[in-house]
Amino acid sequence: MKNLKRIVSLFLVFTVLLVLPLSTVAQASGKEVLRVAWWGNTNRDKLYFAINDLFMAENPNVEIVTESPGWADYWVSMATAYASGSAPDVVQFQSNQIGEYCSKGVLLPLDGYVKDGVIDLSEWNQSYAATGKYEDQLYMISLGITAQSMIINKTMVEKYGMTLWGEDENISWAEFEAFLNELQAKLPEDTYAALDFYNNNDLAWVWIRQNSPIGTEWVDAEGKFAPTLETLSGWYDLANRLRKSGAIANAAWTQEWAARAWQEGALAMGKVAFFFANANQYKMFQNGIEDDIVLRRVPTHPGGQNEFGDLLITSSFGISKTAKNPDLAARYINFFVNNMEAQKIFKMELGVIGNQTIQAELNKNADPSDVKAAEYLGRVGATTLPFIPKAPGVWAVQSEIESASHMVAEGVMTPEQAAQSVIDIANDVIAENAQ
Amino acid sequence: MKKMDKMAGYVFLIPWLLGFLLLTLIPLAYSFYYSLTNFNLLSDPSFIGFSNYVKMFTRDFHFLNAVRVTFVYVFVSVPLQLLFSLILAFALNKGIPFLSAFRAIYYIPSLLGGSVAIAILWRQVFGMDGILNMLFRALGLTSISNISWIADPRFAVWSLIILRVWQFGSPMIIFLAGIKQIPNELLEAGAIDGATRMKQTTRIILPMMTPIILFNVIMQIVSAFKVFTEAYIISGGNGGVLDSLLFYTLHIYNEGFSKMRMGYASALSWILLLIIALITLLSFKAFSKHVQYH
Numbered sequence: 001m002k003n004l005k006r007i008v009s010l011f012l013v014f015t016v017l018l019v020l021p022l023s024t025v026a027q028a029s030g031k032e033v034l035r036v037a038w039w040g041n042t043n044r045d046k047l048y049f050a051i052n053d054l055f056m057a058e059n060p061n062v063e064i065v066t067e068s069p070g071w072a073d074y075w076v077s078m079a080t081a082y083a084s085g086s087a088p089d090v091v092q093f094q095s096n097q098i099g100e101y102c103s104k105g106v107l108l109p110l111d112g113y114v115k116d117g118v119i120d121l122s123e124w125n126q127s128y129a130a131t132g133k134y135e136d137q138l139y140m141i142s143l144g145i146t147a148q149s150m151i152i153n154k155t156m157v158e159k160y161g162m163t164l165w166g167e168d169e170n171i172s173w174a175e176f177e178a179f180l181n182e183l184q185a186k187l188p189e190d191t192y193a194a195l196d197f198y199n200n201n202d203l204a205w206v207w208i209r210q211n212s213p214i215g216t217e218w219v220d221a222e223g224k225f226a227p228t229l230e231t232l233s234g235w236y237d238l239a240n241r242l243r244k245s246g247a248i249a250n251a252a253w254t255q256e257w258a259a260r261a262w263q264e265g266a267l268a269m270g271k272v273a274f275f276f277a278n279a280n281q282y283k284m285f286q287n288g289i290e291d292d293i294v295l296r297r298v299p300t301h302p303g304g305q306n307e308f309g310d311l312l313i314t315s316s317f318g319i320s321k322t323a324k325n326p327d328l329a330a331r332y333i334n335f336f337v338n339n340m341e342a343q344k345i346f347k348m349e350l351g352v353i354g355n356q357t358i359q360a361e362l363n364k365n366a367d368p369s370d371v372k373a374a375e376y377l378g379r380v381g382a383t384t385l386p387f388i389p390k391a392p393g394v395w396a397v398q399s400e401i402e403s404a405s406h407m408v409a410e411g412v413m414t415p416e417q418a419a420q421s422v423i424d425i426a427n428d429v430i431a432e433n434a435q
Numbered sequence: 436m437k438k439m440d441k442m443a444g445y446v447f448l449i450p451w452l453l454g455f456l457l458l459t460l461i462p463l464a465y466s467f468y469y470s471l472t473n474f475n476l477l478s479d480p481s482f483i484g485f486s487n488y489v490k491m492f493t494r495d496f497h498f499l500n501a502v503r504v505t506f507v508y509v510f511v512s513v514p515l516q517l518l519f520s521l522i523l524a525f526a527l528n529k530g531i532p533f534l535s536a537f538r539a540i541y542y543i544p545s546l547l548g549g550s551v552a553i554a555i556l557w558r559q560v561f562g563m564d565g566i567l568n569m570l571f572r573a574l575g576l577t578s579i580s581n582i583s584w585i586a587d588p589r590f591a592v593w594s595l596i597i598l599r600v601w602q603f604g605s606p607m608i609i610f611l612a613g614i615k616q617i618p619n620e621l622l623e624a625g626a627i628d629g630a631t632r633m634k635q636t637t638r639i640i641l642p643m644m645t646p647i648i649l650f651n652v653i654m655q656i657v658s659a660f661k662v663f664t665e666a667y668i669i670s671g672g673n674g675g676v677l678d679s680l681l682f683y684t685l686h687i688y689n690e691g692f693s694k695m696r697m698g699y700a701s702a703l704s705w706i707l708l709l710i711i712a713l714i715t716l717l718s719f720k721a722f723s724k725h726v727q728y729h
Contacts, residue, residue: 072672075692076692079692079695080692082476082477083477083697100695101477104475104477104478199673251676252582252583252586252587253586255586255671256585256586257563259558259586259671392475393694395694395695396694396695399673399689399693399694402673403497403678406676406677406678407677409676410588410676410677424494425494428490428494432473432475433475435473435483
């Protein structure tokens with residue numbers, strides 16, 4: 001009996017040792033804990049940590065606990081955290097997730113905090129502030145706005161005897177197609193005017209917005225997927241023409257180069273002259289490549305439903321409904337976006353910021369590439385359609401838009417068949433999300 | 436056995452039982468329930484019966500692509516890998532010097548094979564500017580030296596099949612252990628009766644090895660069906676051009692986490708379980724007449 005007692009005691013001690021670390025909480029320090037999550041990398045994390053340190057210095061009773069996985073892991077981590085009810089208090093989102101998360105009621109509306117002045121948007125560009133709205137309620141506060149752009153190796157274009165249009169000028173898709181074809185005819189083997197854009201959903205949405213009635217680029221009045229067969233097949237047809245002429249690389253070549261880090265990517269290695277990317281990445285390319293790299297607006301659609309369809313892409317903070325201290329979370333967000341010192345540290349990492357006073361101050365000492373990107377966003381923001389959050393299910397639909405592109409690129413489907421396939425699947429996804 | 440000793444045994448079983456219950460059995464039951472629901476992780480699941488299973492076979496062409504890619508991978512890579520490892524096991528049984536060192540060296544790929552680092556290395560070998568194409572260029576085979584063996588949908592899965600075959604160490608060690616267990620007397624008796632080396636191998640060693648071969652076949656088939664990391668890294672997570680690297684597990688992952696359709700992903704997982712169970716059963720049936728346990 002004595003032995004049994006000993007064994008059971010040992011087992012209990014062992015179990016306690018196993019369980020103890022799980023129950024260890026940061027509150028042990030007696031401070032209020034705020035959990036903050038963003039998608040990160042080593043360099044970006046340093047900026048957030050520095051800002052967090054500033055906030056904790058001003059609020060010594062607060063301890064910020066952070067989570068910053070890379071982009072792909074981040075969304076898996078957040079989805080499972082929300083599913084298990086253990087989401088961080090402050091969570092960073094991107095345009096694509098606004099509808100997905102807001103529609104499910106897992107985020108706290110922030111209008112009350114704005115009304116009470118806890119989150120101050122009085123000096124903000126209101127069109128940027130509106131990027132955090134879903135169904136007329138504010139759920140997110142932007143950390144930076146960007147938009148799809150063309151990042152072009154001007155030196156390479158001029159080397160082959162071509163002249164690029166001015167930065168204030170726009171070109172249509174037809175002119176763009178002609179320009180690429182003319183450039184391609186002069187380029188050496190295994191070099192392309194541009195990468196295939198089969199995997200560029202942001203660009204596909206620009207096309208869709210240019211070809212859809214204002215406000216109905218996602219769902220129509222009957223709740224069905226709004227982009228028409230003509231719009232989607234037109235998109236696939238454009239890419240197909242460029243593939244056939246050889247002006248954009250084939251899908252396998254693009255897949256290979258797109259998977260590389262930007263320093264070893266097609267633009268940096270002089271394999272392509274045109275590269276579609278968000279404007280906030282311009283600085284990275286301009287400062288990292290010896291050639292003259294310039295920024296131009298994505299092609300426009302004069303005579304179409306809308307000449308401009310640029311989609312403002314926002315990265316924003318939201319507060320989880322499960323946040324233990326939402327007031328603290330709101331104060332933290334306000335500090336992050338409206339504190340001059342914090343924004344001097346952040347240096348427009350995620351694009352142009354909403355607070356115009358701070359943006360003007362930042363412009364004085366900003367990297368010239370950041371100023372160019374800010375000016376670009378100014379031009380885009382002034383002329384494009386209002387921001388409309390994508391509806392829930394967007395990732396599933398975007399995945400199908402890309403997948404159908406593969407089919408067209410490899411000749412498995414015609415543009416019309418691909419467009420119909422996307423419409424059918426998108427309607428399934430919309431119906432699933434309506435349940 | 437004393438009652439007290441029995442009690443002690445049960446007490447020590449409790450951690451495992453708890454783990455099995457909490458981390459396997461209950462999640463398994465939940466997974467089946469979710470497979471009958473529309474569940475997006477953020478809202479409560481809503482019951483939809485067998486709709487997810489119907490959809491899989493009627494409206495999801497990615498499912499059929501994933502099954503096709505995975506079957507090609509499993510049924511080409513596993514026989515090649517086992518054949519290669521069996522040949523090497525025979526070679527290493529010849530009493531060559533530094534046998535232990537060779538065994539360790541050959542086992543290393545099995546340890547590294549499924550890792551992120553190896554998947555990245557594979558890009559360097561089979562990519563457009565990779566070692567393979569450099570070799571082709573050096574040999575003057577310029578017509579095939581610009582192919583991306585990991586991105587071109589015609590070849591992508593084959594580069595992963597080679598990666599699998601390269602991970603021959605684990606089955607090889609098991610084969611080698613099996614060969615060493617065969618009593619020498621049997622081989623000597625065979626030799627006295629005039630059996631050549633080949634006859635000894637085909638009539639004595641291989642029949643004696645059949646339980647081990649069956650074990651390796653089952654284990655490697657199950658493991659090949661579950662392959663994920665390599666396909667995820669090499670395809671960039673999207674399954675590659677034309678779903679050419681959309682392995683079944685990657686499809687489950689994308690549906691569950693990228694598209695937030697956990698109900699559908701759960702249904703896919705149950706079908707995978709059934710496929711593996713069926714193939715294991717068929718393997719047992721097919722081998723039952725040939726496996727000699729005595």
